Amino acid sequence: MLLIHCPYCQEERPETEFRHGGEAHIARPTNIADISDEEFEAYFFIRSNEKGVTFERWRHAHGCGRFFNAARHTVTDKFIKVYKAGEPKPTLAELGLESGESQ
Amino acid sequence: MSEAIRTKPLPATRTGSAAASVTPAPEASRISLRAGEEALAALSSALDLGLPTQPKTSESKNGRMALWLGPDEWLIIDQNGADLMALCATVSAPHSATDVSHRNTAIIISGPGAADAINGGCPLDLSLKSFPVGACTRTLLAKIEIVLYRSSEDTFRVECWRSFAPYALGMLAEGAMDASA
Ligand SMILES: [Zn+2]
Numbered sequence: 001m002l003l004i005h006c007p008y009c010q011e012e013r014p015e016t017e018f019r020h021g022g023e024a025h026i027a028r029p030t031n032i033a034d035i036s037d038e039e040f041e042a043y044f045f046i047r048s049n050e051k052g053v054t055f056e057r058w059r060h061a062h063g064c065g066r067f068f069n070a071a072r073h074t075v076t077d078k079f080i081k082v083y084k085a086g087e088p089k090p091t092l093a094e095l096g097l098e099s100g101e102s103q
Numbered sequence: 104m105s106e107a108i109r110t111k112p113l114p115a116t117r118t119g120s121a122a123a124s125v126t127p128a129p130e131a132s133r134i135s136l137r138a139g140e141e142a143l144a145a146l147s148s149a150l151d152l153g154l155p156t157q158p159k160t161s162e163s164k165n166g167r168m169a170l171w172l173g174p175d176e177w178l179i180i181d182q183n184g185a186d187l188m189a190l191c192a193t194v195s196a197p198h199s200a201t202d203v204s205h206r207n208t209a210i211i212i213s214g215p216g217a218a219d220a221i222n223g224g225c226p227l228d229l230s231l232k233s234f235p236v237g238a239c240t241r242t243l244l245a246k247i248e249i250v251l252y253r254s255s256e257d258t259f260r261v262e263c264w265r266s267f268a269p270y271a272l273g274m275l276a277e278g279a280m281d282a283s284a
Binding site: 008010013014016017062064 | 173227248
C-alpha cells in the first residue's frame with residue numbers, strides 16, 4: 001500500500017485514507033461574469049495533465065479531514081513533496097529537480 | 104398505554120477470542136466539536152478538560168475524553184452521560200458543537216491480541232511507539248470510517264456510526280479470531 005505524508009497529521013498514513021482532489025493552484029477568476037466562453041473553458045475544464053511532475057490537491061478524508069497540496073510524479077507515482085493549502089507552489093529547483101528532469 | 108423502547112445498537116454480549124475480547128461499550132454522551140484557536144481556552148474551561156492541539160493526541164479526566172480529530176475538530180466523549188451541549192452553550196466564543204451521542208456507538212477491544220484484531224481491517228501502525236496509550240485518530244476499519252482510541256497498552260475503543268456497528272463488530276470479532284491463531 002502507498003503511504004502518503006499528511007502535512008497536518010505530520011506522519012505517513014495509508015493511501016486508502018485519502019481522496020484525490022484534482023489539479024492544485026487553479027485560481028478562480030475574480031471577474032467571472034465578464035470573461036469569454038473560451039477563457040471560462042480554459043479555467044473550468046482544461047487541465048495540464050502532465051507526464052512527469054504534477055501539482056495536485058489531496059484530502060485526508062478519513063483522517064484529519066484537511067485538504068493539502070502535493071507534487072507527485074505521474075510516471076513513478078512518487079510523492080515528491082506535500083505542503084499545506086495556501087502555501088506557494090514549489091519550483092522544480094525547490095523540489096530538487098532540474099527542469100529537464102520533470103519528465 | 105404503549106411506551107417507546109430504545110433499541111440498543113448492539114447486543115451487550117462479549118465476543119472475540121482468548122487473545123482479544125470484543126465488547127460493545129456502555130452508553131455515553133458525545134459531541135462533535137469544531138472551534139478555532141480563540142475559543143479553545145473557554146471551551147476547555149467549560150468542559151473542564153484540555154483540548155489537545157497535537158495530532159493523534161487526547162486528554163482524559165474523570166470518564167471524559169477529548170480526542171483530536173483535525174486541526175480544528177475534536178470528538179468529546181463522556182462516559183457518565185454528562186450534558187456536553189449544555190456545557191458548551193455557556194461559551195460565547197464562536198464554535199460548533201453537535202450532539203452525536205446516538206450517531207456513534209463504541210466497541211471495546213481488549214487483550215494481548217487487541218492491536219492484531221484491529222489490524223485485521225485497519226492498516227495503521229499500532230505499535231506502542233507509533234500509537235501509544237492515549238493516541239487517537241479517525242481512520243478506516245475495512246470499508247467503514249472509525250475513530251480509534253488506545254486507552255491502555257492492550258485496550259482500544261473503536262467509535263463507529265450506529266448503522267455500521269454490526270459490520271464493525273463482525274470485522275473485529277473475525278480479527279480477534281485470527282489474532283489468536
Ligand atoms: Zn491528516
